[in-house]
Amino acid sequence: MKTTNTTLIKDATHKRQAPTRVWVLEEMPSKSWGEMNRYIRKNSDAMHLPPWMEQADEWPEITPERFIELRKFMLQLKAVQCAALLRVNPSTVWRWENGSIPIPFAAYMALRLLLDVRFLPHQVKEWEGWQIINAGPDVGMLYDSKRSGTMVSPGDIRAARYAKGERDAWQRRAEKAETKAAELEAENTRLRQLFNAQGVTKELRQMQEKLSAMLDDIGTAEIIDYRPAAASHHQEKAA
Known part of the structure; x- marks a missing residue:
């Protein structure tokens, strides 16, 4: 110092x-x-x-509780499996976890690295061929080296989340607009049918008025006495 x-x-x-x-x-x-x-x-x-x-x-204190959580719950390893992985006796792992002896930082770090490696791109089929560029002008970019050659940055991935949110919001608006349009179309059809029905009703009323006028003309017509000529001559002779 x-x-x-x-x-x-x-x-x-x-x-x-x-x-x-x-x-x-x-x-x-x-x-x-x-x-x-x-x-x-x-x-x-x-x-x-x-x-x-x-x-x-930056690393927290390595306690038996942290080690057990990493080994048992995060990696889902049995104590014997953990011992075989770290090349130690199973009793050593048990002593680490019951606090009898200190847990070596290297052992804890090895398990942490194993946890990280399990979720690297080459462990998941859909991410096969993806890698992070570690040098050059595109350092830090996520690169699809086997298929499309796509290259994205962390900012692109963050923006994609908001873009998806915007897309979903517009999709919901479009669905509401389609529903409203369907309602308006149904209302328009109903009004047109009602309009047509009113036109027919009006025409029938006009016909009814004409028929009523004709019946009134018939009811008020002058009655003319009409008798055949032979019948009239017979009546005069009898008189």
Whole structure:
């Protein structure tokens, strides 16, 4: 450990801040990791650690409960299977899990890596041929190397979720519009039928009025006495 010269740090507004000590870790600490970790946490406000130590410090404490959860529930391994995988005696795994002896970080990390590997693209048929580009201008892109040659970024995947949401929303709107259009079409058909029915009714009423007028004409017609000529001559002779 060594301390560099005091450094003044400026923020975005270029206002001077209080001087900050910058600690640089140059080599692997000779103390145990537990002691070193406590020292780091105690002086974390004044230390700038190398990336490998920052990453290691992110790992939670490895407890028997965490190990059992990873082994039994996440990986679904029996203790004997776990022992065979880690090349240790089954009794060692049991002692790890009952807290008799500390759990090696390497053993826990091996199980974590196994969990990650189980869900890598080559383990799932639908993702066969997909890989993450690790160099060049397209670094970090997910690339379909065997089929379509499609290349997507994490942003594309996130955007696809919102695009799907928009598509579903528009689909729901379209379905509602289709339902409303069907209702309006049915209403239009009903009104046209009603209009036609009213036209027929009107025509029948007009016919009824004409028939009534004709019947009235017949009822008020003058009655003319009409008798045959022979009958009239016979009546006159008799008189």
